[in-house]
Structure formats: C-alpha cells, structure tokens
Amino acid sequence: MTTIKEVAKRAGASVTAVSLSLNHREAGHVKPEIARKIRRTAQEMGYKPSPLASSLRTSRTRTIGFVSEEIATTPYAGEIVLGAQDAASELGYMMLLVNTDGKANEDEEIAALRRYGVDGYMYAKMYNRVTVRPSCLDGVPTVIVNASDVTGATPSIAPDEVAIGSDATNRLIEAGCKRIAYVGCSENLRAESLREQGYEKALKGAGMSFDPRLRIAVGNNGPALEAVAHLFRSAHPDGFFCFNDARTWYVYACAARLDLRIGEDVSVVGVDNHRVVAQTLAPKLTTMALPHYEMGYWGTRRLVHEIEGRDLSVPSSLGMQDQWRASIPPLDGPNERLIHCRLIERESVREG
Amino acid sequence: MTTIKEVAKRAGASVTAVSLSLNHREAGHVKPEIARKIRRTAQEMGYKPSPLASSLRTSRTRTIGFVSEEIATTPYAGEIVLGAQDAASELGYMMLLVNTDGKANEDEEIAALRRYGVDGYMYAKMYNRVTVRPSCLDGVPTVIVNASDVTGATPSIAPDEVAIGSDATNRLIEAGCKRIAYVGCSENLRAESLREQGYEKALKGAGMSFDPRLRIAVGNNGPALEAVAHLFRSAHPDGFFCFNDARTWYVYACAARLDLRIGEDVSVVGVDNHRVVAQTLAPKLTTMALPHYEMGYWGTRRLVHEIEGRDLSVPSSLGMQDQWRASIPPLDGPNERLIHCRLIERESVREG
DNA sequence: TTGTAAGCGTTATCAT
DNA sequence: ATGATAACGCTTACAA
Numbered sequence: 078m079t080t081i082k083e084v085a086k087r088a089g090a091s092v093t094a095v096s097l098s099l100n101h102r103e104a105g106h107v108k109p110e111i112a113r114k115i116r117r118t119a120q121e122m123g124y125k126p127s128p129l130a131s132s133l134r135t136s137r138t139r140t141i142g143f144v145s146e147e148i149a150t151t152p153y154a155g156e157i158v159l160g161a162q163d164a165a166s167e168l169g170y171m172m173l174l175v176n177t178d179g180k181a182n183e184d185e186e187i188a189a190l191r192r193y194g195v196d197g198y199m200y201a202k203m204y205n206r207v208t209v210r211p212s213c214l215d216g217v218p219t220v221i222v223n224a225s226d227v228t229g230a231t232p233s234i235a236p237d238e239v240a241i242g243s244d245a246t247n248r249l250i251e252a253g254c255k256r257i258a259y260v261g262c263s264e265n266l267r268a269e270s271l272r273e274q275g276y277e278k279a280l281k282g283a284g285m286s287f288d289p290r291l292r293i294a295v296g297n298n299g300p301a302l303e304a305v306a307h308l309f310r311s312a313h314p315d316g317f318f319c320f321n322d323a324r325t326w327y328v329y330a331c332a333a334r335l336d337l338r339i340g341e342d343v344s345v346v347g348v349d350n351h352r353v354v355a356q357t358l359a360p361k362l363t364t365m366a367l368p369h370y371e372m373g374y375w376g377t378r379r380l381v382h383e384i385e386g387r388d389l390s391v392p393s394s395l396g397m398q399d400q401w402r403a404s405i406p407p408l409d410g411p412n413e414r415l416i417h418c419r420l421i422e423r424e425s426v427r428e429g
Numbered sequence: 430m431t432t433i434k435e436v437a438k439r440a441g442a443s444v445t446a447v448s449l450s451l452n453h454r455e456a457g458h459v460k461p462e463i464a465r466k467i468r469r470t471a472q473e474m475g476y477k478p479s480p481l482a483s484s485l486r487t488s489r490t491r492t493i494g495f496v497s498e499e500i501a502t503t504p505y506a507g508e509i510v511l512g513a514q515d516a517a518s519e520l521g522y523m524m525l526l527v528n529t530d531g532k533a534n535e536d537e538e539i540a541a542l543r544r545y546g547v548d549g550y551m552y553a554k555m556y557n558r559v560t561v562r563p564s565c566l567d568g569v570p571t572v573i574v575n576a577s578d579v580t581g582a583t584p585s586i587a588p589d590e591v592a593i594g595s596d597a598t599n600r601l602i603e604a605g606c607k608r609i610a611y612v613g614c615s616e617n618l619r620a621e622s623l624r625e626q627g628y629e630k631a632l633k634g635a636g637m638s639f640d641p642r643l644r645i646a647v648g649n650n651g652p653a654l655e656a657v658a659h660l661f662r663s664a665h666p667d668g669f670f671c672f673n674d675a676r677t678w679y680v681y682a683c684a685a686r687l688d689l690r691i692g693e694d695v696s697v698v699g700v701d702n703h704r705v706v707a708q709t710l711a712p713k714l715t716t717m718a719l720p721h722y723e724m725g726y727w728g729t730r731r732l733v734h735e736i737e738g739r740d741l742s743v744p745s746s747l748g749m750q751d752q753w754r755a756s757i758p759p760l761d762g763p764n765e766r767l768i769h770c771r772l773i774e775r776e777s778v779r780e781g
Numbered sequence: 782t783t784g785t786a787a788g789c790g791t792t793a794t795c796a797t
Numbered sequence: 798a799t800g801a802t803a804a805c806g807c808t809t810a811c812a813a
Contacts, residue, residue: 080805082807092784092785092807092808093783093784093785093808093809094782094783096807105782107782108782108783111782111783125544126544126807128544128545129484129545129805129806129807130805130806130807130808132481133485133790133805133806133807134788134807135789135807136789138481140545143526147511155506155507155510158507158510158526159499159528162527162528163528171541172525173492173523173524173525173526174495174510174525175514175524176514176515176518182518188477189523190523192430192477192480194479194481330681333682333686336686430790432790433791442799443799443800443801444791445800445802446800448791448792448793449792458799460798463798478790479790479791481789481790482790482791482792483790485789485791485792485804485805485806485807486791486792486793486804486805487791487792487793487805488805
C-alpha cells in the first residue's frame with residue numbers, strides 16, 4: 078500500500094499539499110500546477126487513501142451499516158441488500174451487514190456497527206409494517222426500509238401497497254374480466270389490508286360491483302387449496318388477484334384440476350415475493366414483483382443524502398418506477414413486473 | 430466513546446497496562462491485582478476498543494469481505510450470507526459485503542475491500558461450479574463457497590451433489606417406489622450431472638434396473654410441462670426425483686391434471702433452491718434444501734481458522750450435518766430438509 | 782502558498 | 798513490573 082507520504086516525496090511536495098489536492102480542497106492553498114502534478118503522480122503510483130486511517134481522524138468512514146432481521150425469511154428480501162449494495166458502491170460507500178434475530182441482539186449489533194464507525198444505518202424490515210426506530214439510533218442518520226416509522230420522523234421507504242392492489246385489479250379489468258376475485262392472506266398483515274383496499278378502489282373506479290364472495294382470505298396448504306377450490310365452484314371468478322405466490326399457486330393448482338387454462342379461461346395477477354412463480358409458472362402470468370431492490374437502492378441514496386447533504390434524489394443510472402410502470406404489458410404478454418416504490422418523506426407519512 | 434486513556438486515568442494505571450490487560454497479555458508485565466482492577470473499571474465505564482484505531486496499528490480489522498455475484502439470482506443464496514453473518518458475529522467479526530456482476534468489477538471490489546483492511550475473503554458463487562480464484566486474492570486468506578477451486582489449493586465448501594442425488598433416490602426406494610424418474614435440467618450444470626450420478630448409484634445399489642426413459646432433462650415453461658406430461662404417459666413413474674423446484678412444479682402440475690395425488694399415487698422428492706415449494710406445495714412433499722446457510726456458516730469458520738489459526742472445526746451452537754441427516758423423516762412425513770455439507774480440504778478435492 | 786506538527790485510539794518498543 | 802513514547806496513515810490548525 079502506497080502512502081500519502083510516499084506520494085509527497087515523489088511529487089516533491091508536502092503531505093499537506095497532497096492531502097488537500099487529492100481531496101480537491103486545494104483552492105487558495107496549493108498552486109494549481111503543483112496540485113495537478115500531485116494528482117498525476119498519485120495516479121501513477123496507484124495511490125488509494127486508507128479509509129481506516131482517515132476515519133480515525135475524521136470519524137467518517139464511508140461505510141453504511143445494514144441492519145436486517147433474518148434476511149432469509151423472505152427470499153427476495155435479499156434483493157434489498159443487493160440494491161443497497163449497488164447504490165453504496167456507486168456512491169463510494171462500503172456496506173457492513175449485520176443480522177438480528179428478532180429483538181434480542183439488535184442493540185448489540187447496532188452498537189458493534191457504531192464501533193466500526195458507520196456513517197449511517199439502513200434499518201430494514203423483512204415485511205412491510207409500521208415499526209419503531211430503536212432508540213440507540215437516535216441522532217444518527219437512519220433510513221427505515223420496507224417499513225414506516227411510527228412517528229413519521231425517520232425517512233422510510235416501503236412498497237405502495239394500495240397502488241399494487243389497484244394496479245393489479247385494473248390490469249384484470251383491462252383484460253376484460255368481469256368477476257375479479259381477491260385471494261388474500263388470513264394473517265393480519267399490513268400489506269394484506271392495503272392491497273385489498275387497492276382492489277376495492279379499482280373495482281369502484283371501474284363502476285364494478287363488489288361481491289364479497291369473491292374476496293377470500295386463505296391460510297396455507299390443504300385448507301387453502303380447499304378454500305380456493307370452493308371459490309372456483311361457488312363464485313365462478315374469471316380473474317384473480319393473488320396476495321402472494323403461495324396464493325397464486327393455489328389458484329393454479331385448482332385451475333389445473335378444473336382443466337381451466339390461465340390466460341385463456343381465467344386471468345391471474347399475483348404478487349410475487351420470490352420470483353419463483355414467474356420463473357416456473359406459465360408464460361401467461363402477470364406478476365407484481367415487490368420493489369425490494371429498488372427499496373434498497375433508493376434507501377441507500379436517501380441515507381447518503383442524510384449523511385452528506387448531497388442531493389441524490391435523481392438516480393444516476395437506473396430508471397426506476399416511472400420507466401417500469403410505463404412498460405407494463407398487456408396481461409397476455411410475457412411475464413412482467415409492476416414496480417411501485419415510494420419514498421416517504423419526513424414531513425408526510427401518507428399511507429395512501 | 431470512552432477511550433483507553435480514560436480507562437487508564439480512572440484505574441490509575443498506564444495505557445500500556447490497560448492495553449495489555451484488556452488483551453489478556455499481561456502475564457509477567459502487569460500485577461494480576463492491577464490487571465483485575467483495570468478490567469473491572471473498563472467494564473464499568475463500558476469501554477469497547479475501537480477496531481479502527483487498533484487496526485491502524487495492527488493491520489488486522491476483524492472484518493471479513495464477502496464477495497458474491499448477484500445475490501439475487503438464486504433467492505436462497507441469500508442464506509449463504511446469513512450463515513456467514515451468523516458465524517462472523519459469533520466469532521467477533523464484521524462482514525463487509527460487496528456484489529459483483531459477473532467479472533467486470535470483481536477485482537475492483539476486491540481491491541476496495543482490501544483498502545478497508547479485511548482480514549480475509551469469502552468468495553461465493555451462486556451456483557455450484559468449478560471456479561478459478563482471482564489472482565488478486567493470492568496470498569490472502571480466502572474460502573471459496575458454493576464452488577470448488579480448479580487447482581484444489583484453496584479451501585472451498587460446496588454441496589455434496591452426488592449424495593443429494595442418491596439420498597433423494599434412496600428415499601423414494603424406501604417409500605416403495607418401483608419406477609423412479611429423474612427430472613433433470615437441460616442446462617449443462619455441474620449439479621445436474623452429479624445429482625444424476627447419485628440417482629444412478631442409488632438405483633444400482635438397490636439392484637434396480639435403470640430405464641433410460643425414466644430419465645429426462647427439461648427446460649422451462651410450456652415445453653418442460655409437455656416433456657413431463659409425456660414422461661407420465663409413456664413411462665408411468667411412481668416416484669420422481671426433481672432437480673429443482675421448477676421441475677418439481679412441473680411434476681405437480683401434471684399430476685394434478687391426471688388427478689394423481691402426491692404421496693398417495695406418486696411420490697416426489699425435489700431439491701428446493703427457494704424453499705417456496707416446501708412452503709406452498711402439499712404437505713406430502715419431501716424437499717432437499719441446499720445447504721446455503723451451512724455453507725456460509727462453515728465457510729466463515731474455516732476462513733477465520735485460516736486467518737487466526739484457531740481450530741474452528743467443531744461448531745459451537747449449531748449441530749449440522751449429521752444431526753439433521755439422522756432426522757430424515759419417512760417420505761410421507763412433514764416437509765423436511767436433507768442437509769449435505771462437505772468441507773473440501775486443501776489436500777484432497779474429492780468430487781465423489 | 783508552503784511545510785511542520787499535533788492528534789485520532791490503539792499497540793509495541795524500550796528505557797527505567 | 799511499569800510507564801513514556803513512537804508508530805500506524807491520514808487531516809488540519811497553525812506557523813513560516
């Protein structure tokens with residue numbers, strides 16, 4: 078590792094001049110010509126500053142602590158990490174990852190991160206909910222990911238669940254479905270009620286009546302399959318909005334038994350936590366992928382904004398939301414992701 | 430943050446004494462009594478050493494660099510990270526995560542990690558293959574995860590694919606299946622051929638004849654479904670070993686159309702990359718989960734062994750392989766993971 | 782405009 | 798057995 082001292086010697090300048098020049102804070106201190114020379118030789122020598130040493134002085138490390146609960150429980154939640162990692166890398170940050178199982182070691186892990194001098198925290202939840210920011214994060218730049226702050230004081234980023242519900246339903250309406258079912262989840266999840274809200278909203282918006290028999294909430298395995306089979310028999314839906322891939326699968330299984338073809342006899346739009354459905358099921362499926370990657374990506378940019386004050390609201394390379402939303406194909410097109418990603422600002426936590 | 434100097438002052442000792450005592454290197458230097466007092470006051474003051482400062486001096490950071498390609502491509506590969514994270518946490522290490530998309534930025538990211546002073550690298554691949562360790566890792570403690578080194582010189586850890594194949598097949602044999610099919614993958618993957626090897630081995634071992642019609646390799650979507658349907662019609666299998674969850678799903682879909690019940694009319698054992706199958710499909714399915722978590726966990730312990738020389742071959746809290754293998758339930762039991770996890774040592778890279 | 786030196790929190794060397 | 802002190806690589810206040 079070549080040091081700043083070596084560069085100084087080689088360039089015939091002082092370490093001060095080198096430090097200033099390489100940090101572009103030379104104005105009024107170092108002759109431009111010398112600054113140029115310094116930068117050139119630094120380049121030649123392949124000099125890279127040691128973040129450890131500089132952080133000892135500045136107490137800034139250009140590292141971000143990513144705090145997550147059980148990354149594994151929702152497979153594609155790993156995408157949050159991916160997106161965060163990508164953004165961090167673009168912005169010259171490093172990601173320190175810790176995992177907490179529930180609540181026990183959370184404060185401990187956060188403290189460990191602090192010892193390593195992280196500049197800020199990504200506090201990620203693995204399913205969308207209202208959460209309370211741990212007090213040990215008070216006063217430290219923090220972004221809550223895939224959840225929202227109970228106080229609304231902390232920047233947070235989460236999927237737009239209502240929009241997911243109404244977009245999915247609208248897609249089915251556009252496809253000509255007349256009897257659209259919602260196959261929900263019997264657990265009391267935030268996403269569940271919000272998506273159902275979106276579903277009803279879309280139905281109302283299209284002037285369609287809301288038949289309660291078309292709306293079911295199911296559990297898992299055998300009973301779920303049975304409930305969906307009953308839905309088919311009793312309410313004869315021609316379109317299905319499914320809460321997640323498990324529910325999507327139940328619809329598929331029942332359709333197969335009834336010899337109904339997806340995309341022909343019935344239409345299905347399902348939210349896909351796992352992308353497995355999109356990978357394995359028929360090409361006629363329209364899935365809505367949760368914006369895990371985007372949350373990680375945007376969340377990290379937001380965090381760096383908190384840390385540095387840099388404006389990072391416009392993404393550099395990735396065109397997100399609007400671009401992808403604009404490219405929603407017709408229902409019978411290829412598999413497709415509908416993306417929703419909304420940054421909830423400090424001032425207004427709108428749950429809409 | 431309380432510093433070593435403050436502790437020294439409070440304990441009425443020198444920083445040297447404090448440093449030595451807290452690192453338990455006091456023998457012959459600090460009076461035991463004083464050392465005790467130092468440790469006590471350090472505790473009281475909630476002193477924790479700054480890893481940044483100490484690493485500046487020692488060039489050891491107690492951090493591990495986790496280098497992965499696209500964590501997202503295989504959902505549960507995120508479990509590798511989880512396992513690695515758990516082990517690191519247990520051993521007092523921090524994990525720095527970087528992601529590389531293919532080959533382009535790999536060296537760059539590795540160099541960035543080096544600048545942050547990582548003590549070693551986890552070099553993880555997202556599907557099992559033979560790989561070549563990037564030259565920029567030469568001379569640095571490294572463990573290859575979910576792949577094996579082409580030279581055999583680097584410690585690596587990967588699933589025991591052949592054992593997976595034969596265990597799955599044996600399970601079907603034990604369940605009384607007479608015509609066991611292998612639904613493989615048409616892509617030329619290492620896992621594919623190794624698992625098939627295991628399949629054939631198990632059949633031979635049971636003195637069962639090998640009917641080539643029972644062995645198919647399928648792609649995705651419609652054609653795959655068609656191929657599996659043809660397998661049902663032409664070869665009448667009563668047991669299926671499926672390469673992954675996609676293939677498992679095709680078997681399920683065809684069985685549903687033929688009104689065959691899994692676990693009654695036919696038996697299925699599938700390798701599950703995603704755990705989704707186990708979550709959503711019928712309770713009669715036996716899945717074999719790839720040992721992602723375990724690879725991360727063991728790999729990290731191996732890496733710390735490389736770094737410190739500590740013997741870490743025996744896990745502290747988790748009982749892995751043998752314990753879980755012993756608890757394989759009968760085929761018609763609850764969903765179950767068969768775990769295989771083999772640490773390939775430097776000396777002998779056995780592909781068996 | 783330039784360079785010297787103090788300091789960040791440790792660990793390690795070396796007199797005492 | 799003890800405690801100054803140099804060193805790690807960098808930033809920055811201050812003196813020249």
